[in-house]
Amino acid sequence: MARAVTNNRKALNTAIAWSIGLIIFFPILWTILTSFKTEAQAISNPPVFLFFDWTLENYSVVQERSNYMRFLWNSVFIAGGSTVLGLIIAVPAAWSMAFVPSRRTKDILLWMLSTKMLPAVGVLYPIYLLFIKLGLLDTRIGLTIVLMLINLPIIVWMLYTYFREIPGEILEAARMDGASLKNEILYVLTPMAVPGIASTLLLNFILAWNEAFWTLNLTAAKAAPLTAFIASYSSPEGLFYAKLSAASTMAIAPILIMGWFSQKQLVRGLTFGAVK
Amino acid sequence: MIYTVSRLMGACAIAALSTAAAAETITIATVNNGDMIRMQGYTDDFTAKTGHDVEWVTLEENVLRQRVTTDISTKGGSFDITTIGMYEAPIWGANGWLVPLDGLSEDYDVDDILPAMRSGLSHDGTLYAAPFYGESSMVMYRTDLMEKAGLEMPDAPTWDFIREAAAAMTDRDNEINGVCLRGKAGWGEGGAFITVTANSFGARWFDEDWNAQFDQPEWANALNFFVELMSESGPPGYATNGFNENLSLFQQGKCGMWIDATVAASFVTNPDDSTVADKVGFALAPDTGLGKRANWLWAWALAIPGGTQKEEAAKQFIEWATSKEYIELVAAKEGWANVPPGARTSLYENPNYQSVPFAKMTLDSINAADPSNPTVKPVPYVGIQFVAIPEFAGIATEVSQEFSAVYAGQQTVEEALAKAQALTNDAMEAAGYR
Numbered sequence: 001m002a003r004a005v006t007n008n009r010k011a012l013n014t015a016i017a018w019s020i021g022l023i024i025f026f027p028i029l030w031t032i033l034t035s036f037k038t039e040a041q042a043i044s045n046p047p048v049f050l051f052f053d054w055t056l057e058n059y060s061v062v063q064e065r066s067n068y069m070r071f072l073w074n075s076v077f078i079a080g081g082s083t084v085l086g087l088i089i090a091v092p093a094a095w096s097m098a099f100v101p102s103r104r105t106k107d108i109l110l111w112m113l114s115t116k117m118l119p120a121v122g123v124l125y126p127i128y129l130l131f132i133k134l135g136l137l138d139t140r141i142g143l144t145i146v147l148m149l150i151n152l153p154i155i156v157w158m159l160y161t162y163f164r165e166i167p168g169e170i171l172e173a174a175r176m177d178g179a180s181l182k183n184e185i186l187y188v189l190t191p192m193a194v195p196g197i198a199s200t201l202l203l204n205f206i207l208a209w210n211e212a213f214w215t216l217n218l219t220a221a222k223a224a225p226l227t228a229f230i231a232s233y234s235s236p237e238g239l240f241y242a243k244l245s246a247a248s249t250m251a252i253a254p255i256l257i258m259g260w261f262s263q264k265q266l267v268r269g270l271t272f273g274a275v276k
Numbered sequence: 277m278i279y280t281v282s283r284l285m286g287a288c289a290i291a292a293l294s295t296a297a298a299a300e301t302i303t304i305a306t307v308n309n310g311d312m313i314r315m316q317g318y319t320d321d322f323t324a325k326t327g328h329d330v331e332w333v334t335l336e337e338n339v340l341r342q343r344v345t346t347d348i349s350t351k352g353g354s355f356d357i358t359t360i361g362m363y364e365a366p367i368w369g370a371n372g373w374l375v376p377l378d379g380l381s382e383d384y385d386v387d388d389i390l391p392a393m394r395s396g397l398s399h400d401g402t403l404y405a406a407p408f409y410g411e412s413s414m415v416m417y418r419t420d421l422m423e424k425a426g427l428e429m430p431d432a433p434t435w436d437f438i439r440e441a442a443a444a445m446t447d448r449d450n451e452i453n454g455v456c457l458r459g460k461a462g463w464g465e466g467g468a469f470i471t472v473t474a475n476s477f478g479a480r481w482f483d484e485d486w487n488a489q490f491d492q493p494e495w496a497n498a499l500n501f502f503v504e505l506m507s508e509s510g511p512p513g514y515a516t517n518g519f520n521e522n523l524s525l526f527q528q529g530k531c532g533m534w535i536d537a538t539v540a541a542s543f544v545t546n547p548d549d550s551t552v553a554d555k556v557g558f559a560l561a562p563d564t565g566l567g568k569r570a571n572w573l574w575a576w577a578l579a580i581p582g583g584t585q586k587e588e589a590a591k592q593f594i595e596w597a598t599s600k601e602y603i604e605l606v607a608a609k610e611g612w613a614n615v616p617p618g619a620r621t622s623l624y625e626n627p628n629y630q631s632v633p634f635a636k637m638t639l640d641s642i643n644a645a646d647p648s649n650p651t652v653k654p655v656p657y658v659g660i661q662f663v664a665i666p667e668f669a670g671i672a673t674e675v676s677q678e679f680s681a682v683y684a685g686q687q688t689v690e691e692a693l694a695k696a697q698a699l700t701n702d703a704m705e706a707a708g709y710r
Contacts, residue, residue: 237337
């Protein structure tokens with residue numbers, strides 16, 4: 001039986017939720033506002049919030065100085081490619097762990113996750129040397145593979161969790177009806193796990209989009225994505241806060257818009273199986 | 277006739293093909309600062325002269341250091357030219373990571389490079405990087421506040437005068453701090469400033485046998501003086517202030533004095549950004565009468581990593597970017613105040629540049645710095661605000677964190693110096709110096 005909630009309690013909960021939401025969103029809002037200020041306004045103390053002469057100058061300077069579209073395309077290719085590639089590998093892996101578990105399944109899962117605990121810089125030199133040997137330095141393909149490998153444990157774990165919520169009897173029924181393994185995964189399992197797969201896809205796309213260690217260290221001019229675009233406006237000697245904010249806004253805008261439109265799917269996927 | 281024409285056309289075709297074959301695309305890694313960004317805007321001039329295209333990779337300086345170190349030490353060949361500082365040039369040159377810059381053309385006039393810059397970017401007499409611009413540090417002060425305080429800034433002030441003037445200019449009610457100095461942790465931030473301050477107090481990082489010297493009275497004197505000065509007249513929260521934070525305070529009229537990089541002079545006198553542009557005077561960095569001033573020497577320079585396949589094109593670019601002609605190009609387009617300073621002697625002999633208000637003091641500050649003889653007592657190292665050994669960046673970052681904790685009131689001067697002494701000796705022992 002659902003618990004009765006008074007109107008006052010509802011209002012309080014709403015206010016708390018909005019406050020937390022605003023606190024989380026404030027740094028992004030501040031970045032966006034700063035991008036419309038002059039460099040002098042960006043550093044003024046006390047800071048100006050809304051009432052200043054809004055300018056698009058920073059965007060025009062950034063646009064003139066950097067090839068934004070090239071960085072954007074690299075980000076889309078690398079984030080999208082690594083996510084799709086990851087899903088292709090992770091769906092069968094998660095299926096086998098969820099529906100045909102062995103004695104070692106839990107150990108394998110934990111071992112996979114443990115690779116995420118290794119500091120990335122610890123394997124920088126080996127991977128860098130490998131990239132030199134394979135000619136993958138500053139290539140989108142190379143970065144796509146690295147980001148796929150880095151995010152693979154999370155993709156497998158998320159899918160494994162979603163697949164575990166699906167009754168095995170349904171798959172058994174499909175097998176009884178003569179479905180092959182491929183058909184079972186493609187036409188029975190996948191449609192039922194769409195919310196989970198979608199949220200895995202979105203989350204990993206965001207993770208790959210925001211990844212800044214490998215994307216900065218394995219690229220130069222050709223394959224550099226938007227993280228490198230932002231880094232090019234940071235400086236300890238010179239005030240570039242407004243331009244840095246404009247660059248940051250341009251870098252996060254696509255992912256913010258994508259997140260906004262897919263938030264229902266994302267929330268549904270993340271809470272998949274939470275309520276029975 | 278037909279034969280002659282066809283031969284001529286053939287020759288033209290070969291010439292065109294050879295030009296096309298010789299044209300390269302070079303990749304340059306650089307830092308994000310005003311002069312470097314300006315250079316990117318003039319790349320077309322280089323392309324028009326040589327046919328080579330340029331691709332830029334601009335990164336924040338610490339990210340760039342890490343990125344380029346990885347590439348250069350593995351001979352990855354990602355960059356054909358990299359921007360490095362005076363700290364890296366001799367170390368990387370000694371490691372064989374950089375292509376020696378010998379055989380530069382006569383027109384380039386390598387002897388015109390300021391001697392301090394040339395020596396700081398060389399190892400065993402071989403130049404490994406060409407200075408794009410150089411800097412020292414100096415006092416920038418508010419002429420109106422100094423006048424109001426009834427004081428006159430000497431060309432070469434002492435630390436005692438700075439302390440007296442700072443106290444006189446401080447007006448807490450109007451948020452005016454007598455002096456703004458770096459306190460932020462980091463070897464290139466607050467670490468650099470306290471090192472040059474200590475130099476002027478007679479302190480040194482190491483004795484001749486590479487023993488740390490933080491247990492000596494000179495370090496205690498320097499650090500105590502700094503903390504007292506900043507407590508009396510510095511801005512609140514100075515423990516987290518670096519170059520940018522102090523620049524921001526000064527430009528908003530909240531500092532009476534600021535001792536920092538000479539390159540800041542063009543920022544604080546730029547009326548577009550600074551509210552005090554017409555009220556700024558300059559003086560040499562202070563001393564205590566021991567013969568060493570609290571000023572550093574730094575250059576951002578262009579070097580060719582050993583892994584490049586495009587050495588010739590890279591050399592051509594370096595010759596273009598650090599030439600007298602490039603300076604004239606910028607002067608013609610943007611005025612003499614905007615040319616890259618501190619690299620060439622001829623710039624300071626140019627009457628047009630001599631009229632720039634901070635030109636003379638910049639040159640005097642650079643000339644007052646001697647990286648080979650940086651301290652009052654003898655030392656086994658080269659470098660003024662740094663010690664030119666590979667281990668220094670790591671050690672100095674930790675030491676500066678201890679000092680910043682003092683500025684933040686989290687520990688005493690004595691505690692910080694004791695920790696600095698221990699951690700430095702440990703690191704030097706582990707590295708095999710002791």
